[in-house]
Amino acid sequence: MAIVDLETIPEVNLAFMDSDHREEGRLINALGEAVVALREGRGSPGDVQKRFAALDAHTHAHFAREEAAMERAGFPPYPVHKAEHDHVVAEMVYEGRWFAEHRDAERLWAYVSQAVPTWLVGHVESMDLVTARFLAARATRPRPATATRRVRLSRG
Numbered sequence: 001m002a003i004v005d006l007e008t009i010p011e012v013n014l015a016f017m018d019s020d021h022r023e024e025g026r027l028i029n030a031l032g033e034a035v036v037a038l039r040e041g042r043g044s045p046g047d048v049q050k051r052f053a054a055l056d057a058h059t060h061a062h063f064a065r066e067e068a069a070m071e072r073a074g075f076p077p078y079p080v081h082k083a084e085h086d087h088v089v090a091e092m093v094y095e096g097r098w099f100a101e102h103r104d105a106e107r108l109w110a111y112v113s114q115a116v117p118t119w120l121v122g123h124v125e126s127m128d129l130v131t132a133r134f135l136a137a138r139a140t141r142p143r144p145a146t147a148t149r150r151v152r153l154s155r156g
């Protein structure tokens with residue numbers, strides 16, 4: 001059974017974010033399958049590491065897209081949201097290194113089957129939802145009228 005049911009990931013109704021969250025879930029499931037195979041003696045550490053690298057790369061890109069959108073929109077709680085991203089990335093890098101050194105499939109299974117999906121759903125339901133609402137409101141707010149009067153420059 002998949003770790004993350006892609007159909008039940010909460011939607012924030014902003015296409016790029018919903019798409020990133022779905023891909024995050026898909027990559028978590030792919031890594032989980034490789035870890036299960038390794039625990040059952042039919043997988044390989046190399047396959048686990050390859051899938052871990054794919055999840056890690058997507059997570060970096062996914063966070064970068066959200067952060068760029070928040071910065072462009074001037075989202076006031078940006079530092080709080082970014083701090084949570086930084087924490088998740090640091091933990092992911094640490095777990096990847098730990099597995100590379102120790103080949104500890106039990107520890108990685110706990111991380112990928114519990115810690116990461118719990119974080120994903122909690123984060124989407126809180127920070128991402130608030131962020132998406134702000135971004136959507138910014139996108140639909142009318143722009144302030146621009147000045148059309150010409151300014152005559154004095155010469156000398």
Ligand SMILES: [Fe+2]
Pocket residue numbers: 066081085123127128
């Ligand atoms: Fe986020």
